[in-house]
Structure formats: C-alpha cells, structure tokens
Amino acid sequence: MKRYAIMTMKGGTGKTTTAISLAHGLSLSGRRVLLIDCDPQRSVAVPFGVESPKGLADLLTSGDVDILQVRDNLFFIDSGGRKLAEVELKLGAREHRERRLTDSLKHLKGCDYVICDCSPSLNLININALAYCDEVIIPVSMDYLSRAGAEQTAGIIEEIQALNSQKPVSFRLLPTFYDARVRLSHQMLGDLRERFGERIFATIIRMNAAIREAPGQNKTVFEFAPLSRGAFDYYHLTEEILGLERSSADIAEAAPVL
Ligand SMILES: Nc1ncnc2c1ncn2[C@@H]1O[C@H](COP(=O)(O)OP(=O)(O)OP(=O)(O)O)[C@@H](O)[C@H]1O
Ligand SMILES: [Mg+2]
Numbered sequence: 001m002k003r004y005a006i007m008t009m010k011g012g013t014g015k016t017t018t019a020i021s022l023a024h025g026l027s028l029s030g031r032r033v034l035l036i037d038c039d040p041q042r043s044v045a046v047p048f049g050v051e052s053p054k055g056l057a058d059l060l061t062s063g064d065v066d067i068l069q070v071r072d073n074l075f076f077i078d079s080g081g082r083k084l085a086e087v088e089l090k091l092g093a094r095e096h097r098e099r100r101l102t103d104s105l106k107h108l109k110g111c112d113y114v115i116c117d118c119s120p121s122l123n124l125i126n127i128n129a130l131a132y133c134d135e136v137i138i139p140v141s142m143d144y145l146s147r148a149g150a151e152q153t154a155g156i157i158e159e160i161q162a163l164n165s166q167k168p169v170s171f172r173l174l175p176t177f178y179d180a181r182v183r184l185s186h187q188m189l190g191d192l193r194e195r196f197g198e199r200i201f202a203t204i205i206r207m208n209a210a211i212r213e214a215p216g217q218n219k220t221v222f223e224f225a226p227l228s229r230g231a232f233d234y235y236h237l238t239e240e241i242l243g244l245e246r247s248s249a250d251i252a253e254a255a256p257v258l
Helices: 015-028 056-062 082-091 097-104 124-132 144-163 183-199 209-217 229-248
Strands: 002-006 033-038 068-071 074-077 113-118 135-141 170-176
Touching: 002 015, 002 124, 015 033, 015 074, 015 113, 015 135, 015 170, 015 229, 033 056, 033 124, 056 082, 056 097, 056 124, 082 124, 097 124, 113 124, 124 144, 135 144, 144 170, 144 183, 170 183, 209 229
Parallel strands: 002 113, 002 135, 033 074, 033 113, 135 170
Antiparallel strands: 068 074
C-alpha cells in the first residue's frame, strides 16, 4: 500500500483538485483507493455529493469512522469540518498525538493507495499526515508565492526526515495552473526544474476551465469532461505514478476495512 499526502504551505495551488483527480484516476485503473480529507474546509466531499457524520475528526479522537464508497474502487473519509479544526485542542495533551493517524489506520486492509488532501498550514493534522504517508506531492502553481510555499514545504519535510530517519518521506513537485501563453509559466517551470531536477513530475497540469467547473456538477474532471485538457493531464499523472509503482503493485481485492 502506498500513501500520499498532497500538501504545500501555499493555499489554492490545486491540492484538493489533485487529490480528487489522482484518487479517481487510480480507481478507474482498477486500484483500490482511500481518499482522506485532512482539511477542515471540507472540499473533497463536494464532487462526490456526500456527507458523513463520522469523519477524520472522529477517527483521530475516538477511532470510530465511516468509510464511504463514493465510486467503484474509491472510498472516502470525510474531514469532519469544524470538528477537525477542534481536534488539535482535544489532542493537545495526549501522548503520541502526532501519530494518531498512523495508529488509527495501522490495521487498514484492502487498499492499494491512500491519498490525504491537506490544508495549507503546518498544523497537527498535517504533521499526522506527514508521519503516516510515504510520499508528499507538492502542487506548485506557476507563480513566485507558490514556489516559496513549495520551498518551505520541502524544507519542513527534510527537517522531519532529519529528526526521524527511520520513517522515510520523500517528496515530488507537481507543476499546476500552467499557462503556455504566459511568460511567467515558462520561467517558473524552468526555475523549478533547475532547482528540483528529478523531484519534479514529468506531468504538467495546465490551466483548464473544466477542472474548475466539475465540482459544481458533483463530478470529477474525468466524469465532467473526459476529453478536456484537465482530464488528459490528470490521466497522465495517474499513469506516471502507476509507472513508478508498477514493480511494487500488489492489487487489493476487498473493500478497505480498519
Ligand atoms: N488546472 C486548473 N485549471 C483551472 N482551475 C483549477 C486548476 N486546478 C484547480 N483549479 C481551481 O482552482 C481553485 C483552487 O483549487 P484547489 O481547491 O484544488 O486548491 P487547494 O490547493 O486545494 O486550495 P486550498 O489551499 O484552499 O485547500 C478551485 O476552484 C479549482 O477548481
Ligand atoms: Mg484544498
């Protein structure tokens, strides 16, 4: 089972879009995927049109959670909204509070991928996601502030790695909101490739209106506009990730259970 956190310290760079599209892309290719909304904004539930009384907030505090099936092969743990924002206070005094997610999911079976959509901050929930996941995907939109957020996130991951070398966490950057007509897009992509080299995905997510419209129709981009650039780019990302993992793929056959 491979675990990804989609995270960066900058807001609005395509984290939630990437989490949803990648999770759906992997599930369409026959992998069993558990998508977890780790953001109190609760955006992941929108395209799936679901609401769950017991989400991540309950999992972290009481160990009790609803795992919803939202598509074939695709399962979802809702964030809990405001309750998740309050979890930090509740967990404040507990021991090993940064390992609550790891401990809660240690018996998880029946999944090939877990994907955590994170908020743009360094809070306790994100520290839990970093402790749980093997790899962080850092979506970086083609502007200076997003690049600064990506640098900051990469630095945090490296620091955590230095503190706990037994738990390897790698990261890769995903260029998002790329617009071929804009000079800054070319410049930013060139700078990022020079700075991060192999740590950048070959896939580039281009600016695309269908991506923005899909959640309003309770659809992912693959359902809303399967022939759009957005669907093509996220299909490409899915294939790139599957290509990287293919050697270790051992496909699950049952629904996820805790
Ligand atoms: N490639 C794209 N082209 C056009 N619009 C996009 C693209 N990717 C994302 N969007 C839109 O941009 C907005 C922000 O995207 P998203 O919610 O995925 O970012 P985020 O990083 O999760 O934000 P936050 O930091 O608030 O969690 C959304 O309205 C989304 O539909
Ligand atoms: Mg988001």
